[in-house]
Amino acid sequence: MKGGKFVAVGFSGILVVAVVIGVVAVQKSSSSGDSNKGDVLSTTSKSVSAICSPTDHQQACVDSLSAVANNQSATPKDFLQAALQYTVSAVKVALSNTTAIGNAANDPLNKMAVEDCKELLQYAIDELQASFSMVGDSSLHTMNDREAELLNWLSAVYSYQQTCVDGFTQADLQKAMSDGLLNATRLTENALSIVSSISQILAAFNIPLINTTSITNASSQQRRLLEAYDETAGGTDQYPTWLSAADRKLLARASPSSNIRPNAVVAKDGSGQFRTIAAALAAYPKNLQGRYVIYVKAGIYDEYITVEKNQVNVFMYGDGPRKTMVTGRKSNAGGVSTFKTASFS
Numbered sequence: 001m002k003g004g005k006f007v008a009v010g011f012s013g014i015l016v017v018a019v020v021i022g023v024v025a026v027q028k029s030s031s032s033g034d035s036n037k038g039d040v041l042s043t044t045s046k047s048v049s050a051i052c053s054p055t056d057h058q059q060a061c062v063d064s065l066s067a068v069a070n071n072q073s074a075t076p077k078d079f080l081q082a083a084l085q086y087t088v089s090a091v092k093v094a095l096s097n098t099t100a101i102g103n104a105a106n107d108p109l110n111k112m113a114v115e116d117c118k119e120l121l122q123y124a125i126d127e128l129q130a131s132f133s134m135v136g137d138s139s140l141h142t143m144n145d146r147e148a149e150l151l152n153w154l155s156a157v158y159s160y161q162q163t164c165v166d167g168f169t170q171a172d173l174q175k176a177m178s179d180g181l182l183n184a185t186r187l188t189e190n191a192l193s194i195v196s197s198i199s200q201i202l203a204a205f206n207i208p209l210i211n212t213t214s215i216t217n218a219s220s221q222q223r224r225l226l227e228a229y230d231e232t233a234g235g236t237d238q239y240p241t242w243l244s245a246a247d248r249k250l251l252a253r254a255s256p257s258s259n260i261r262p263n264a265v266v267a268k269d270g271s272g273q274f275r276t277i278a279a280a281l282a283a284y285p286k287n288l289q290g291r292y293v294i295y296v297k298a299g300i301y302d303e304y305i306t307v308e309k310n311q312v313n314v315f316m317y318g319d320g321p322r323k324t325m326v327t328g329r330k331s332n333a334g335g336v337s338t339f340k341t342a343s344f345s
C-alpha cells in the first residue's frame, strides 16, 4: 500500500491520535527508571519479582502488588489486576487534587487546562477500569492474546496524563500537576511494561499457553488472510503490533487510490467536506453502526482532537508521515502543543 497507511484507530473512547504518541513517549522514557533496579526485587517473592522485573519503577511496582503479594495462589491475572487497581487509585488522587491546583490558575487558558485535566483523568480512570475488567474476563491461558488491546488502552491512559500536564502554560501549575501525577504515570509505565512481557510472565508462572494460531477455524483463517496480505505488502512491520486483524485489513484498503469510501474527507484547502478534523468528528452520526472512516488530506492541522466516548468506531488515515500532521491545541498560539506532533503515516 502506498501513501495513506496507518493513522489512528479509535476503540471506545480513546483519544486516537494520542494512542500512537503514547507508545512512543513511553519507550522514550524507559531509560529513566529507578536507579537501584534489581536491589528492590531481591527481597520480594518469586512471583512479585517475575512481575516487576520488566518494570522501570520497581519500588512502585512492588508497592502496587502488596494486596496480593502474600497470596500463594494468586495468578498473573490477580497481579495485573492489583497493579491496575493501584494505578486507578493513583490517578484518583491526582484527579482529586486538580481543583486545588487550579485555584492558582490566573488566565483562561490555564483555567481551561484544569478542566481538560479533570476530563482526561476521568477518561484515564475509565480506561484503566476497562482494562481491569478485560483482564478479569480473560482466560489465563490465552491472556497473551489480550496484550495488543491492553497496550492500546494503557497507552491511551498514559497519553491522557501527558496531555493533561502539557495543557498548562503556567510553569508552577504544570509542575504541580506533573508532581501530582508522578505516581500515576510511573504505575502506568509499569503496567505497560508488565503487559508487554505477559508471555514471559506467564511462562515464569508455568502457565501453559494455548497456541491460538494452531487452532484451525475462522480466526486462524483470518490470520492467514492477514499474513497473505502482509507478504504482498512487504512485511508486517509497517503496522503497530497492537492493531487488530480487522483493522489491518481496513488499513490495507484505506489508501487514497483505493476504493474504500471514507465517511468524511478533511482537507485544509477546502477540497473536502471539512476543513478540520474536529468538524469531521463533530459530524459523527449518532448510533452509527460500523466504522466512521475519516480521510485527512495532506496538511498541517493545528487542532486539539478529542474523540468523544460515544464515537466508538472512528478510523482515521492520512496521506503519509510528512504530509498529514496534527499539532497544537485549541487556540493556544505558540504555546505548549498538547499533542506534540502526531503524524499520519
Ligand SMILES: *[C@@H]1O[C@H](CO)[C@@H](O)[C@H](O)[C@H]1NC(C)=O
Pocket (backbone or CB within 6 Å): 071, 072, 073, 074, 075, 078
Ligand atoms: C488468592 O488468590 C486466589 C486465586 O485468584 C483467590 O481465589 C483467593 O480468593 C485469594 N485469596 C485471598 C485471601 O485474597
Ligand SMILES: *[C@@H]1O[C@H](CO)[C@@H](O)[C@H](O)[C@H]1NC(C)=O
Pocket (backbone or CB within 6 Å): 063, 090, 093, 179, 180, 181, 183
Ligand atoms: C506517591 O507514592 C508514594 C509511595 O507510595 C506516597 O508516599 C506518596 O504520597 C504518593 N504521592 C502522591 C501525590 O500520591
Ligand SMILES: *[C@@H]1O[C@H](CO)[C@@H](O)[C@H](O)[C@H]1NC(C)=O
Pocket (backbone or CB within 6 Å): 093, 097, 100, 101, 176, 179, 180
Ligand atoms: C495538591 O495540590 C497542592 C497545591 O498545588 C499541593 O500543595 C499538594 O502537595 C498537592 N497534594 C497532592 C497529594 O498532590
Ligand SMILES: *[C@@H]1O[C@H](CO)[C@@H](O)[C@H](O)[C@H]1NC(C)=O
Pocket (backbone or CB within 6 Å): 211, 212, 213, 214
Ligand atoms: C503455534 O503453532 C504454529 C502452527 O502449529 C507454530 O508454527 C508456532 O510456532 C506455534 N507457536 C508457539 C508459540 O508455540
Ligand SMILES: *[C@@H]1O[C@H](CO)[C@@H](O)[C@H](O)[C@H]1NC(C)=O
Pocket (backbone or CB within 6 Å): 215, 216, 217, 218, 219
Ligand atoms: C474455533 O475452535 C474452537 C475449538 O474447536 C471452538 O470452540 C470455537 O467455537 C471455534 N470458533 C469459531 C469462530 O468457529
